[in-house]
Amino acid sequence: MSNRVYIFDTTLRDGEQVPGCQLNTIEKIEVARQLEKLGVDIIEAGFPVSSPGDFNSVVEISKVLKDTTICALSRAVKKDIEVAADALKYAKKGRIHTGIGTSFYHINYKLKSNPDEIIKKAVEAVKFARNLIDDVEFYAEDAGRTDNEYLARVVEAVIDAGATVVNIPDTTGYCLPQEYGEKIAFLMNHVPNIDKAIISTHCHNDLGMATANSLSGIINGARQVEVTINGIGERAGNTSLEEVVMAIKCHKDLDFETNINTREIMKSSRLVSTLMRMPVQPNKAIVGRNAFAHSSGIHQDGVLKNRENYEIIDPAEVGVKESSIVLTARSGRAALKHRLQVLGYNLESDELDEVYQRFLDLADKKKDITDEDLQILAGREQSHK
Ligand code: KIV
Ligand code: ZN
Numbered sequence: 001m002s003n004r005v006y007i008f009d010t011t012l013r014d015g016e017q018v019p020g021c022q023l024n025t026i027e028k029i030e031v032a033r034q035l036e037k038l039g040v041d042i043i044e045a046g047f048p049v050s051s052p053g054d055f056n057s058v059v060e061i062s063k064v065l066k067d068t069t070i071c072a073l074s075r076a077v078k079k080d081i082e083v084a085a086d087a088l089k090y091a092k093k094g095r096i097h098t099g100i101g102t103s104f105y106h107i108n109y110k111l112k113s114n115p116d117e118i119i120k121k122a123v124e125a126v127k128f129a130r131n132l133i134d135d136v137e138f139y140a141e142d143a144g145r146t147d148n149e150y151l152a153r154v155v156e157a158v159i160d161a162g163a164t165v166v167n168i169p170d171t172t173g174y175c176l177p178q179e180y181g182e183k184i185a186f187l188m189n190h191v192p193n194i195d196k197a198i199i200s201t202h203c204h205n206d207l208g209m210a211t212a213n214s215l216s217g218i219i220n221g222a223r224q225v226e227v228t229i230n231g232i233g234e235r236a237g238n239t240s241l242e243e244v245v246m247a248i249k250c251h252k253d254l255d256f257e258t259n260i261n262t263r264e265i266m267k268s269s270r271l272v273s274t275l276m277r278m279p280v281q282p283n284k285a286i287v288g289r290n291a292f293a294h295s296s297g298i299h300q301d302g303v304l305k306n307r308e309n310y311e312i313i314d315p316a317e318v319g320v321k322e323s324s325i326v327l328t329a330r331s332g333r334a335a336l337k338h339r340l341q342v343l344g345y346n347l348e349s350d351e352l353d354e355v356y357q358r359f360l361d362l363a364d365k366k367k368d369i370t371d372e373d374l375q376i377l378a379g380r381e382q383s384h385k
């Protein structure tokens with residue numbers, strides 16, 4: 001089995017479902033162009049039947065992108081599939097993503113159907129889509145809470161019907177990493193035609209497990225991961241692209257590879273955050289403001305001796321110029337000395353002690369100590385000479 005993991009970005013579809021974060025077509029094209037620069041393999045550009053705006057965005061994105069597969073979502077409904085195919089008519093490489101709920105909840109309460117009828121509808125939808133386009137992905141909605149034996153029957157049937165990719169969504173973010181990994185392993189071991197399709201993960205973050213579940217999925221045989229920039233998406237969001245990609249990159253032992261140009265990560269994160277007016281939490285892994293900021297004295301001293309003491313990622317690898325040493329009341333002399341040197345002050349050790357005491361007094365009163373504050377503190381010391 002190949003170790004190449006395909007990155008399927010759904011920022012413009014599942015990500016855009018966040019209330020208040022809707023983008024217009026021009027903004028979506030800007031995000032899509034950046035995603036292509038980032039090197040994602042597939043962009044889910046929208047759900048064309050849902051609104052004329054979504055239809056139009058899929059059409060316009062299809063016209064401008066060159067290398068990336070453009071995917072359009074549909075339910076397992078003929079009208080949806082026809083509209084999706086129409087929206088993809090200009091795509092160099094197009095994919096229809098169709099599917100239906102497979103869990104007890106979805107079959108009984110949402111669809112008011114039965115397991116055999118669901119398989120029939122799934123197969124019809126995939127066959128219908130395959131008559132319109134070569135690349136068809138099937139999603140078994142709420143697969144995370146679907147019985148594995150039944151899920152295996154669904155997966156076998158849709159692959160026989162022509163699905164090229166089968167998506168196993170943990171729609172409600174319910175699974176634990178081991179459980180989700182076992183689900184993928186079960187399918188890999190029990191579906192006889194599994195090697196004819198790529199298995200995809202699509203995890204939601206309701207329990208904060210989306211990244212862990214996605215990694216568990218690929219470790220157990222999935223080769224496509226569905227993600228969003230900054231992990232945005234319904235409720236608690238989707239698996240975040242930057243977390244999965246950097247986990248794969250940091251853990252060479254896993255021996256997976258993606259096509260992502262990681263140096264474009266921060267730019268992509270900022271673009272999505274700005275256009276969607278959705279701030280990134282400061283402690284967000286990889287792209288948060290504090291992801292490469294060191295503030296305690298022990299850590300600052302360690303980083304100044306050797307970056308790798310406290311950093312597992314070189315910030316430049318994700319497009320961040322350098323890590324920062326934040327001066328607070330928890331900082332030590334080493335950090336203060338370093339910052340003063342950067343500002344051009346080379347103080348003797350007794351002078352440094354004096355400035356450090358005044359620095360601590362100030363830092364107890366003021367959260368952020370700026371370079372201007374330091375210049376005043378160090379300037380006073382020099383004028384005392
Ligand atoms: O979470 C989910 O199940 C989805 C599907 C439509 C793929 O977003
Ligand atoms: Zn989803």
